[in-house]
Amino acid sequence: MSEQRSEHAEQGGARADAAAREGAGFRAGFVSFVGRPNVGKSTLTNALVGEKIAITSPKPQTTRRAIRGIVHRPDGQLIIVDTPGIHRPRTLLGERLNALVEATLGDVDVIGFCVPANEKLGPGDRFINERLDDFPRARKVAILTKVDEASKGEIIDQLTRLGSLREWDAVVPISSVTRDQLDVLSDVLLGLMPDSPPLYESATTTDEGEDDRIAELIREAALEGAREELPHSLAATVDDREEREGSDGEPGLIEIYASIYVERDSQKGIVIGKGGSRLRDVGERARREIEALLGRRVYLSLRVKVLKEWQRDPKALGRLGF
Numbered sequence: 001m002s003e004q005r006s007e008h009a010e011q012g013g014a015r016a017d018a019a020a021r022e023g024a025g026f027r028a029g030f031v032s033f034v035g036r037p038n039v040g041k042s043t044l045t046n047a048l049v050g051e052k053i054a055i056t057s058p059k060p061q062t063t064r065r066a067i068r069g070i071v072h073r074p075d076g077q078l079i080i081v082d083t084p085g086i087h088r089p090r091t092l093l094g095e096r097l098n099a100l101v102e103a104t105l106g107d108v109d110v111i112g113f114c115v116p117a118n119e120k121l122g123p124g125d126r127f128i129n130e131r132l133d134d135f136p137r138a139r140k141v142a143i144l145t146k147v148d149e150a151s152k153g154e155i156i157d158q159l160t161r162l163g164s165l166r167e168w169d170a171v172v173p174i175s176s177v178t179r180d181q182l183d184v185l186s187d188v189l190l191g192l193m194p195d196s197p198p199l200y201e202s203a204t205t206t207d208e209g210e211d212d213r214i215a216e217l218i219r220e221a222a223l224e225g226a227r228e229e230l231p232h233s234l235a236a237t238v239d240d241r242e243e244r245e246g247s248d249g250e251p252g253l254i255e256i257y258a259s260i261y262v263e264r265d266s267q268k269g270i271v272i273g274k275g276g277s278r279l280r281d282v283g284e285r286a287r288r289e290i291e292a293l294l295g296r297r298v299y300l301s302l303r304v305k306v307l308k309e310w311q312r313d314p315k316a317l318g319r320l321g322f
């Protein structure tokens, strides 16, 4: 992150000078949320940034990339690095994701350890908590998520158990759905960040490329309603796009050609559905999200392709951007 810090510091220098002249201390730094799959890390990222950056899904292990969301405040910037989560690797994809997590966590200023309020602390949480010792540089904050799903008593019990795991720099209960305590969490995280000039322009909410974000929206749409082993086998890419000329000052239609990848022939049929019905639904859902992202009308063409056992194949992983 230090490279990014100096690279982006130059852009933000003018504003920092202004802040310094006003005597206001400005803070900026990197935070990463870790925790078991499905504890609400991506939802929290989106809720804090106020825009859909990371896709979310009730299926565990949805997150595959280090996506950055940026929270802009008058007194600082929080740059959120969303990781795929720490787990025991079973495939080459799993190994690569773990390496990505290691590199990310070794570099951030704060690690937010997320545990849901409505489930007991389990071996999975303890495994991740112990791994946090490997990253001594980062300050550590415990975040109790989904408090809207738990009773007061459950929340208090869970806070006590969390407190006994280690000495946290802070413990904050939140709900991304009701937005309960999100401002408190931002304050706490910002308070743990180093003094620094802004690292990003104020209009930037992510530094992920547009095609990657579109591909993630397609994957999210395809994940909806997907069963059993299918979620892990899905990947999506944007292959081509063409802009149509607009008229009367209106932006023209944008044509997007994208692929959904599965690992086996049998999965292809599942994704396409009877007479193409499922794929049509996926396309419809994805198109609406992409139109919201781009702010213009979209024609989306989806093709389903089989890339045999891509999670275990180095060449295929490369092609899909892992």
Ligand SMILES: Nc1nc2c(ncn2[C@@H]2O[C@H](COP(=O)(O)OP(=O)(O)OP(=O)(O)O)[C@@H](O)[C@H]2O)c(=O)[nH]1
Residues within 6 Å of the ligand: 035, 036, 037, 038, 039, 040, 041, 042, 043, 044, 055, 056, 057, 058, 059, 060, 061, 062, 063, 084, 085, 145, 146, 147, 148, 149, 174, 175, 176, 177, 178
């Ligand atoms: N009730 C409630 N549900 C939540 C909250 N935050 C997240 N969820 C739900 O929990 C599920 C998982 O959320 P994600 O944000 O995808 O979880 P994640 O930890 O990023 O999951 P992975 O990508 O698998 O690591 C989704 O169905 C969310 O809608 C919350 O504050 N309250």
